[in-house]
Amino acid sequence: MPDYSWPPMEKRKVIGKRISRLDGMVKSTGAAKYNSDINPPGLLFGVLLTSPHGHARIKSIDTSEAERLPGVTAVRVILGAGKEIQWQGQEIASLAAVTEDIARDAARKIKVDYEILEHFVDEEDLAKAGSRAKPAGEVTTGDPDKAFQEADAISQGYYAIPVITHCCLEPHGQTVRWRGERVDYWPSTQNVSALGAELARSIKVPVTQVHTDMQYMGGGFGSKFPADLWGTECAELSKASGGRPVKMFLDRQQELLMAGNRPSVFGEIKVGAKKDGSLTVWQSKTWASGGLGGGNLNADQMPYVYRNVPNRRINHTAVSINAGSARAWRAPNNQQLSYITCCALDDLAAKLGMDSLDFFIKNTSLSPRGEVYKYQLEKGAEIAEWKKLWKPRGTSNGPIKRGLGIGVNMWGGLGHDSKCRAIINPDGSVEVQIGTQDLGVGTRTIVPQVAAETLGLPMPAIKFSMGSNAYPPSGASGGSTTVGGVTASTRKATVNALNKLFEVVAPSLGVPADQLEAVDRKIQVKGNPAKSLSWQAACAKLGVNRIEEMGENVGRTAPREGLISQGAAGIQIADVSVDIETGKVKLNRLIAVQDCGLIVNPKLAESQIFGACIMSTCGALYEERVMDQQIGKTLNADMEFYKLSGINDIGEIIVHLDLRPEMDKRGVIGLGEPPAIGGIAAIANAVANAVGVRVHMVPLTPNRVLEALARRNA
Amino acid sequence: MKDLKDPTQSTTGETPGKGFSRRGFLRGVGVSSGALTAGVLQNEAEAAETVNESANVSGPGEVPVTLTINGKAMKVSVEPRATLLDTLRNKLDLTAAKRVCDRGTCGACTVIMNGKAVYACTVLAIDAQGKQIQTLEGLSANGKPHPVSQAFVNNDAQQCGYCTPGFVVATKNFLDHNPNPTEEQVKQGLGGNLCRCGTYMGIRKAALEAAKTMGGGKNA
Numbered sequence: 001m002p003d004y005s006w007p008p009m010e011k012r013k014v015i016g017k018r019i020s021r022l023d024g025m026v027k028s029t030g031a032a033k034y035n036s037d038i039n040p041p042g043l044l045f046g047v048l049l050t051s052p053h054g055h056a057r058i059k060s061i062d063t064s065e066a067e068r069l070p071g072v073t074a075v076r077v078i079l080g081a082g083k084e085i086q087w088q089g090q091e092i093a094s095l096a097a098v099t100e101d102i103a104r105d106a107a108r109k110i111k112v113d114y115e116i117l118e119h120f121v122d123e124e125d126l127a128k129a130g131s132r133a134k135p136a137g138e139v140t141t142g143d144p145d146k147a148f149q150e151a152d153a154i155s156q157g158y159y160a161i162p163v164i165t166h167c168c169l170e171p172h173g174q175t176v177r178w179r180g181e182r183v184d185y186w187p188s189t190q191n192v193s194a195l196g197a198e199l200a201r202s203i204k205v206p207v208t209q210v211h212t213d214m215q216y217m218g219g220g221f222g223s224k225f226p227a228d229l230w231g232t233e234c235a236e237l238s239k240a241s242g243g244r245p246v247k248m249f250l251d252r253q254q255e256l257l258m259a260g261n262r263p264s265v266f267g268e269i270k271v272g273a274k275k276d277g278s279l280t281v282w283q284s285k286t287w288a289s290g291g292l293g294g295g296n297l298n299a300d301q302m303p304y305v306y307r308n309v310p311n312r313r314i315n316h317t318a319v320s321i322n323a324g325s326a327r328a329w330r331a332p333n334n335q336q337l338s339y340i341t342c343c344a345l346d347d348l349a350a351k352l353g354m355d356s357l358d359f360f361i362k363n364t365s366l367s368p369r370g371e372v373y374k375y376q377l378e379k380g381a382e383i384a385e386w387k388k389l390w391k392p393r394g395t396s397n398g399p400i401k402r403g404l405g406i407g408v409n410m411w412g413g414l415g416h417d418s419k420c421r422a423i424i425n426p427d428g429s430v431e432v433q434i435g436t437q438d439l440g441v442g443t444r445t446i447v448p449q450v451a452a453e454t455l456g457l458p459m460p461a462i463k464f465s466m467g468s469n470a471y472p473p474s475g476a477s478g479g480s481t482t483v484g485g486v487t488a489s490t491r492k493a494t495v496n497a498l499n500k501l502f503e504v505v506a507p508s509l510g511v512p513a514d515q516l517e518a519v520d521r522k523i524q525v526k527g528n529p530a531k532s533l534s535w536q537a538a539c540a541k542l543g544v545n546r547i548e549e550m551g552e553n554v555g556r557t558a559p560r561e562g563l564i565s566q567g568a569a570g571i572q573i574a575d576v577s578v579d580i581e582t583g584k585v586k587l588n589r590l591i592a593v594q595d596c597g598l599i600v601n602p603k604l605a606e607s608q609i610f611g612a613c614i615m616s617t618c619g620a621l622y623e624e625r626v627m628d629q630q631i632g633k634t635l636n637a638d639m640e641f642y643k644l645s646g647i648n649d650i651g652e653i654i655v656h657l658d659l660r661p662e663m664d665k666r667g668v669i670g671l672g673e674p675p676a677i678g679g680i681a682a683i684a685n686a687v688a689n690a691v692g693v694r695v696h697m698v699p700l701t702p703n704r705v706l707e708a709l710a711r712r713n714a
Numbered sequence: 715m716k717d718l719k720d721p722t723q724s725t726t727g728e729t730p731g732k733g734f735s736r737r738g739f740l741r742g743v744g745v746s747s748g749a750l751t752a753g754v755l756q757n758e759a760e761a762a763e764t765v766n767e768s769a770n771v772s773g774p775g776e777v778p779v780t781l782t783i784n785g786k787a788m789k790v791s792v793e794p795r796a797t798l799l800d801t802l803r804n805k806l807d808l809t810a811a812k813r814v815c816d817r818g819t820c821g822a823c824t825v826i827m828n829g830k831a832v833y834a835c836t837v838l839a840i841d842a843q844g845k846q847i848q849t850l851e852g853l854s855a856n857g858k859p860h861p862v863s864q865a866f867v868n869n870d871a872q873q874c875g876y877c878t879p880g881f882v883v884a885t886k887n888f889l890d891h892n893p894n895p896t897e898e899q900v901k902q903g904l905g906g907n908l909c910r911c912g913t914y915m916g917i918r919k920a921a922l923e924a925a926k927t928m929g930g931g932k933n934a
Binding site for chain 2 (some may be wrong): 021
């Protein structure tokens with residue numbers, strides 16, 4: 001087998017360098033065409049009519065007036081008379097028209113008569129959930145009751161984290177042209193390679209007829225894997241309109257109602273420890289909802305990271321409500337697990353009268369990667385000046401209270417299945433092809449980095465073709481699997497192609513092919529630049545034949561090969577100031593220490609972590625879907641009242657990438673999810689440290705902070 | 715700094731929480747009075763129509779307008795209710811400005827009108843006539859990227875890139891009015907735009923770097 005291993009750290013010329021993202025300029029000059037930007041000739045605009053009610057039955061639907069409106073080309077009923085609607089935003093009808101305004105007018109002209117049914121949208125009060133609550137059963141390990149009896153300190157608390165939405169800036173949707181036997185499919189997706197097959201199945205055409213293309217996409221965060229009902233509708237509208245292309249993207253309200261969310265979690269937690277701080281027992285009763293399907297949590301992973309506590313009792317209940325369904329949300333379940341765990345542990349440390357840093361470090365032995373967390377907590381504490389700044393809970397003076405808090409994260413991040421084709425042409429040009437996508441994480445940049453490193457070429461010499469199902473299939477971008485998948489497949493394909501080139505040029509250099517190397521635009525005898533051919537001259541020896549080689553990463557077997565592996569760990573430390581007169585929380589600093597193996601591009605990796613931390617500030621301080629049990633609707637399906645952090649809301653973010661050689665040796669590991677996990681817990685704990693009382697629910701709005709303070713003073 | 719966006723062009727001052735925007739209202743007026751059942755709206759619509767009778771009547775249906783975009787006069791046919799943003803994107807194929815919140819909150823559609831940054835989703839195309847409109851497409855002169863665009867690349871001030879055009883235009887306009895900003899002023903001045911991927915750290919640096927390359931940045 002060829003040697004695919006990464007070059008040693010000190011010899012890398014492109015990998016590991018702070019290279020600017022290659023599509024940076026097209027994005028920052030507006031030249032990048034997202035699929036919501038394309039305007040193919042004859043374009044029609046599609047609109048979905050969605051349910052205004054949380055729970056209802058359609059008594060009748062009349063589309064005749066909409067159909068008669070001049071400019072309307074097709075109207076389709078999705079849910080007809082007699083059908084039950086289960087959430088606000090459920091799709092009822094779709095239509096296409098020559099302009100967007102006409103399409104919206106037409107949607108308003110569809111007459112739907114609803115029978116309103118009883119709804120349930122507030123899962124916080126589990127007692128009211130009735131048959132909508134689906135208990136997952138209790139899991140017990142060790143002897144929790146005995147452990148509580150023997151514990152020196154016990155802490156009991158209630159912790160809550162609400163539903164949040166993905167709020168992708170580019171909404172879900174697509175442009176489709178279904179003309180004859182060809183379907184041109186321009187979606188906004190995390191899944192370029194496989195999405196066409198899904199659409200083909202739903203519109204009943206052979207897969208070979210669907211041509212998927214997406215060069216840029218405006219955010220997914222786990223919500224853009226399926227083709228969705230609106231993909232099918234868009235294609236059918238195109239067909240019904242004589243094959244004219246139809247663009248149909250959700251509007252902002254629909255985007256927040258229909259396109260996925262992260263489930264809530266409410267939890268009553270009881271934890272116990274010995275005087276020396278060793279955690280001995282964990283008991284949790286949690287419930288959650290992510291919409292109609294309930295709310296999974298993987299509750300068995302608690303206490304998160306500190307999983308090997310000897311005594312545990314775990315009890316989780318999923319609650320079904322009349323709201324759009326959950327989708328994977330950047331590190332599914334992990335934010336909630338980290339938040340519930342770290343808050344409960346922080347309260348226990350306070351009960352013990354222990355510095356929570358010491359408590360979190362003391363118990364790292366309960367994690368399989370305890371040594372890594374210990375190192376990271378110490379490193380984070382050093383950056384945060386923890387030992388200098390930390391004070392026991394609630395002992396900060398004056399009306400502005402300062403506090404510090406910790407959150408932890410863990411993730412797999414093993415590269416997904418990926419195939420890469422590497423082409424070396426006789427004129428010296430090189431093309432690398434993968435059916436992958438760049439969600440903004442830098443895929444378009446790191447693949448050419450790997451190819452350039454392997455071939456001894458500068459990055460501009462590599463043409464990277466991606467974003468189409470015409471290229472070799474590669475996995476969906478989710479679960480931090482892309483960087484491992486595409487770097488391994490690219491490394492293998494380019495090594496294979498280079499070896500073919502070596503075979504062709506070896507006779508000219510008078511040595512066996514395995515004595516050659518590619519360095520600085522040359523093919524040379526190993527360690528001997530004098531005996532070499534320029535890249536151009538070497539490729540010219542191909543005559544009329546190009547080299548075309550594949551490389552494949554198979555996730556299941558990849559860790560044995562050494563290019564990639566899994567298991568990322570990280571910690572966040574938050575430093576906040578809380579004004580106890582107004583309840584406003586100000587984030588001073590958020591410090592992230594993260595390990596993710598071999599870093600292909602530190603500049604982009606840091607951006608990922610900055611972004612993940614900023615998302616955490618949204619979840620900790622601002623972001624929450626608000627449902628009204630009176631009317632069964634979402635009150636803030638917009639961006640005025642569904643709050644995200646702005647540029648002035650985030651304080652300073654300090655990233656420390658763990659680049660030690662022993663981490664590098666682990667190979668490439670995904671980074672998208674892990675740093676997005678622990679920040680919410682860190683901020684919540686910092687606020688508890690500052691004000692001396694636990695604020696039970698995030699986001700930590702001024703109102704909630706003041707309520708908690710009132711409770712303390714009562 | 716808060717008045718970076720022209721307040722007269724923003725809907726954020728309107729009645730919150732009723733799912734009602736100026737734009738939806740205008741659309742409603744454009745549909746038919748039959749769609750308007752609330753008495754207040756009906757009266758306002760009638761009042762609007764009365765005013766229109768004595769003024770220049772535009773619509774119903776598409777009307778020809780001329781917009782001065784990036785120094786060029788562009789003729790286009792739009793409904794009077796069409797926003798500048800939808801006109802740019804759907805009629806003129808100028809798609810750098812993005813439609814995200816569509817009601818004056820997120821800044822992804824920021825363009826410069828008569829020297830002021832505005833949300834193109836809250837400006838009607840017919841109201842933009844006679845004004846100098848600058849979009850991101852017009853910032854890169856002769857194939858040379860604008861210093862703000864270059865600074866965004868250098869500082870990795872973007873991920874998915876969907877908020878980036880709005881941020882670049884907002885930054886350019888901010889620096890036009892504040893050539894020597896402190897970092898604190900940058901944070902205030904760019905508060906009218908939102909990013910979901912979390913690129914603010916890069917944007918802060920990019921704005922300060924661009925100030926320098928544009929000949930200012932003396933307080934950075």
